[in-house]
Amino acid sequence: MNIAIASGKGGTGKTFVSTNLFKTFQSLGHSALLVDCDVECPNSLLFFDLKKLSDTIVKEYRPIIDTNKCVYCGLCYEYCEYNAIFYVPELKQIKLLDNLCHGCKACTVACKHGAIENSSTEIGQVSFFVDSEKHIFLEGRLKEGKIASIPIIKSTIKEALSLSSDFVLIDSSPGTSCPFIQTAVRSDYIVLVTEPTPFGLSDLKQAVETLDSINKNYGVIINRSGIGNIEVYDYLEKNKIPIIAEIPFSKEIARYYSEGKLAVSYLSEIKELFEEISNKIIKNGNSIS
Amino acid sequence: MKVAITSRENSIDSIIDSRFGRCAYFAIYDTETKETEFVKNPNKEANEGAGPASVKFIASYRVEKAVSGEFGFKIKSLMNEVNIQMIVIQEEKTIKEIVDLLNK
Amino acid sequence: MEIAFLSGKGGTGKSSICSAFISLAKNVIAVDCDVDAANLYLIFPPENTIETSYISGKNAIIHQDKCIECGLCKELCQFDAINIIEGKFEIDPVSCDGCALCFRQCPSEAIEMIDSDNSKLFFGDFRNGSIIYGRLSPGEENSGKFINVVRTLAKEKSKELGIENIIIDGPPGIGCPFMSTITGVDKVIIVTEPSMSGLFDLKRTIDVAKSIMQEIYVIINKYDLNLEVTNQIKEYCLEMNIKIVACLPFDKEIVDAMINSKTIIEYNYDSDISKRIKEAYQIVFKS
Structure with a gap:
């Protein structure tokens, strides 16, 4: 089961929930991946003491324009929806503007003169880590400086799914735009983390709207x-949205978090709370699949 | 020599448009014939890359100078490559006033 | 002057501190560039709001009656946006990047490019000037362009209304929206908090910001939650030659102010936090 931990607004404790939840899944004996x-x-x-195993480089398509073969017909320029080809035929100038290129390959398909070669550029990486108990992260x-986060999210989740694990816990991007939705569509169940403030509620509503539009549980x-x-409680009740749990505000939790420590390892009431959360998530997630 | 001036509207009494890539019009002024031609900027509503596309646009008119309120950092290197000199005017001058300045 | 508030990670209190600066600026154009989660309007409810729709880009759609199921579009698409669902080729609007390659190459002209115009732009008056914010339709992409549009509108309004200062509440992260926010602004204030992940994000944020601009300031929020990390942040900023303009203690009062739809300055003008924010404001605006 793929479980995404997300929040419309940043800083509501998404990473806090993901990391503590992962530790709890492990201690309950589930095979889980963070x-x-x-x-x-x-x-x-x-939040974990990890050793890096390997990196997989994520690449995006890039054209290479051979100015010796180019006849300055302008078709590639016309095909490019992103203005990424700088083309001034009057001055026999043509070049790729790398930061505008989306790697769609349209220019390459357009070129009838063999003047565009296939290439790629590194936009990020997926890294594999392991802890002392051989759990994979x-x-x-x-x-x-790169802007295309979607291909990296896709590659990361793809790599995660290739490893056999009962539960994949995904710490999602904040916000409700493309990166969030890309994570959500690849998940079976989404845990939305919010806080009971006007900002929290406003962003929660937007996240709920997005998830409803793609029919996610x-x-x-x-x-x-x-x-x-x-x-926030009134809103959830009115819209019949299940509350998985409430995590009380405490300076102690905030301090452990700021030190890079997991609260479930130090505070017994938080440990119990997360065990309850884990069981609820598994139950809720299974009830739909 | 031709000069491109970013303009909010299409007359010599219009005020300079402070944006380069997303300006409304380009006034193309010819210092020899003293004529000014106004052309709509096709890149005003571009999703992305309005700046570079506008450099290309004015370069195709063979301009040697460009006047605007600002030039983004991505634009400057492209302007150098196509040998267009950039002139920044931040006061709200009209196209006519700028043309007069160019003739001085 | 155009100033942007940023924070690598979300939830550092960026919007709360930004709104306090807006209170202090008195007459200002407030711009919410955190378009994924625009919040400023909750503190500064606008009046006389003008709503416009915004075309965020294009998406391809397949007309099934014309589709000959040749599969060329699926083969060409670099964004994995074309799926075969129940034997039919369909385009996933979320994955579609709008490159139009399928539209151009389709041999049976079955593909059409349509505008995605569900996103909205709002402009209105509020008690300290004018406010501009946007709302992307769910799952909408391309907030970088959106930020450009919002900022351009802010600059136009600033000239039109003769309001000199623009204060921007920026987006989280360091991707496209971040780049679009910091490009061309006069000053950037990064709001951080003393946690390991906060420090880590701060470094990444400063790295990217430094490649584009000079005037970067830092505010450490909730500094007393971890004095050790606060010191590490201070050392790092010193090393990078970046000025820390305020260290704000953790205080529930900030949340109380928010619940009352007020900035901390309006809620308690003489409090310790307000005093520290006022000092920071002086440094940023007067230097």
């Missing part, structure tokens, strides 16, 4: 309960 798909800022693996990472964890107000 996958960090927050490719722009992957950091869930910082995966992390997708966007190369700095999900539940909500209310993190830092005790701060904020009750509007």
Whole structure:
């Protein structure tokens, strides 16, 4: 079962939930895999003592224009929807603007003169890690300055699914745009982490709208309960959205998190709470598949 | 010599458009014939790469200078490659006033 | 002056601190570039709002009556957007990048490119000036362009209304929307928090930001949650020659202010946090 841990708004505790949930799945004896798909800022693996096994480079298509063969017909320029081909026939100038190229290959298909060769560029990587108990961790990472996070998310999840594991826990990108939806469509169940504040609620609504539009099953964890107000509860009740659990606000939890430690390893009440959460997620996830 | 000036509208009384890639019009001024031609910028609503596409657009008019309120950092190197000199004017001058400046 | 607030990771309190700066600026154009999760309007409810729809790009659709099921589109697509569902070729709008290659190559002209126009742009007045924010339709892509559009509108309004300062609440992450936010702004304020992941993200954010611009400031929020990491952040910033303009303690008051739809400055002007934010504001705006 693929379980994505997501949140409309950043900083609601998505990584906190993913990492502690993973530790709990392990301690309950489940075969589980932790996958960090927050490719722009992957950091869930910082909570574990890991050794890197290998990297798989993620590449994107790039054309190479051979100016000796080019007849300056302009067809590749016309085909490019992204203005990534800088073409001034009057000055016999043509070149690829790498940062605008989406790697769609349209220019290459367009060229009738064999002036465009196939190539690729590195946009990020999927890394495999292992802990002292041989548990596998995966992390997708966007190369700095690159903008295409989707191919990295896709590759990371693909690699994760090729490993046989009963449960794949995916720390998703924040927000509700493409990276989130790409993770969600590849998941069987989505855990939305929110906080009971007006910001949290506004972003939760947007995430719910997105998940409903792709018919996904999900539940909500209310993190830092005790701060904020009750509007979020009213919304969930009104829309019949299941609350998986509430995690109380505590400075102690925040401190363990800031030190890069897992609260479930230090606080018995949090350990019990996460065991309950794990069982609920497995039950909710199975009830639909 | 031809000069491209970014313009908000299509008359010599229009004010310079501060954006380069997404300006409304380009005023193409010819310093020899003293004529100004206004052309709509086809890249105004481009999804991406409006800047480079506009460099290409004015380069095809064989301009040697471009006047605008700002040039993005991606644009500057392309302008150099096509030998177009950039002139930044941040005051809200009209096309006519800029043409007068060019003739001085 | 155009100033952007950023934070590599979300939830560092960026929007709360940004809204405090907006209160202090008094007459300002507030821009919410966190289009995935626009929140500023909750603190600054706009009046006389003008709504416009925004074409975020194009998507391909297949007309089944014309499709001859040759499979060329699926073969050409670099985005894995074409699936065979119950024997029919269909385009997944979420994966479609709008490159139009399938549209151009289809031998039976069965593919059409259509505008995706479900995203919205809002502009209105609020108690400190004007506010601009956008809302992408669910799962919509390409927030980089959206940010360009929102920022262009902000600049137009700034000229039109004679409001000099633009304050931007930026997007999380360091991808395309981030790049579109920092390109061309005068100053950037990065809001971070003292956790291992916060420090890690801060480094990544500064690395990317430094390649584009000079004037970068840092605010450490909830600095007292982990003094050791706070010190590491300070050392790192010193090394990178980046000025830390405020260290804010953890305080529930920030959440209380938010629940009351107020900024911390409006909620408690004389509090310790407000005082520290006012000092930061002075440094950023006067330097």
